[in-house]
Amino acid sequence: DVKVTQSSRYLVKRTGEKVFLECVQDMDHENMFWYRQDPGLGLRLIYFSYDVKMKEKGDIPEGYSVSREKKERFSLILESASTNQTSMYLCASSSGVVTIGEQFFGPGTRLTVL
Amino acid sequence: EDQVTQSPEALRLQEGESSSLNCSYTVSGLRGLFWYRQDPGKGPEFLFTLYSAGEEKEKERLKATLTKKESFLHITAPKPEDSATYLCAVQTSGTYKYIFGTGTRLKVLA
Numbered sequence: 001d002v003k004v005t006q007s008s009r010y011l012v013k014r015t016g017e018k019v020f021l022e023c024v025q026d027m028d029h030e031n032m033f034w035y036r037q038d039p040g041l042g043l044r045l046i047y048f049s050y051d052v053k054m055k056e057k058g059d060i061p062e063g064y065s066v067s068r069e070k071k072e073r074f075s076l077i078l079e080s081a082s083t084n085q086t087s088m089y090l091c092a093s094s095s096g097v098v099t100i101g102e103q104f105f106g107p108g109t110r111l112t113v114l
Numbered sequence: 115e116d117q118v119t120q121s122p123e124a125l126r127l128q129e130g131e132s133s134s135l136n137c138s139y140t141v142s143g144l145r146g147l148f149w150y151r152q153d154p155g156k157g158p159e160f161l162f163t164l165y166s167a168g169e170e171k172e173k174e175r176l177k178a179t180l181t182k183k184e185s186f187l188h189i190t191a192p193k194p195e196d197s198a199t200y201l202c203a204v205q206t207s208g209t210y211k212y213i214f215g216t217g218t219r220l221k222v223l224a
Contacts, residue, residue: 004157031210042216043158043201050210058211090157102148103203103212105157 003027004106006091012112019078021109023091031094032074033103034058034066036087043090049074081113116141120202120215127222130191135200135218138184143207147185149178150201152217158201161187192222 007022025032033048035058045058047066055066063085067075074093078085088110092103117140127133139147146165150158162171164180171178175196177188187200199217206213 033212040216043203043214045211048210056210092157102146102160102163103158104160105150108155108157110155 004091004093004104006089006106006109008109009107010110010112012114013078013081014114015082017078017081017113019081019111019113021076021078021089021091021111023074023076023093023106024072025074025091025093025104026072027093027095027104028071029093029095029104030071031096031101032068033092033094034064034074034076035090035092036060036085037090037108038087046076081111083113085111086113087111116204116206116213118202118204118213118215120200120218122218123216124219125221127189127192127220129193129222129224132188132190132192134189135187135220136184137187137202137215139202139204139213140183141204141206141213145205145207147180148203148205148212149176149185149187150203152199152201154199161200189220192220194222194224196220197222 004025034046035043049055049068065077091106094101094103149161152158162178167182201217202215203212
């Protein structure tokens with residue numbers, strides 16, 4: 001079974017802190033994604049990566065950065081956390097370079113910024 | 115602009131009462147349409163992929179169908195354990211991105 005794990009299920013941080021969310025997948029997938037999910041807004045793409053050290057901005061990249069130094073690991077960084085970044089953060093991975101493929105999601109990290 | 119709309123937003127069914135969830139899409143070129151199930155506080159769980167109009171996929175009490183403009187998730191004789199939010203997503207041609215609908219919250223009453 002594909003497994004995507006996220007470093008924390010719940011996280012509470014203070015405004016202005018630097019926050020690291022880590023995601024690891026064990027299926028050698030090329031593509032990895034970070035989403036945030038808010039009630040009524042659905043899943044919104046923050047960043048995605050289609051290869052090591054490669055990244056593309058999604059729909060809402062402002063206030064976030066990412067790092068992919070190894071194929072299995074994709075990190076989301078909040079440089080200076082703000083209260084409007086309180087949300088559920090979901091990591092996903094998928095296979096294929098030119099073919100389509102379903103995404104497999106991690107369990108999510110519920111981040112609260114006070 | 116590429117868009118995915120799911121309806122209804124919420125649905126309450128009695129156990130055994132069959133129904134359908136709708137996912138309509140407007141995209142420049144469809145590469146694939148995906149259905150997911152999401153339980154509260156958890157990540158979405160993959161259910162089906164559909165690639166072309168006319169295609170159907172089944173899994174237990176669920177059946178997904180696809181036309182050129184929409185997809186349906188049919189739930190036959192649902193049970194309380196089918197209660198969840200069902201998400202639809204599409205991947206468009208020439209992109210790695212997936213566009214998600216906002217989901218249908220299904221509640222099946224015993």
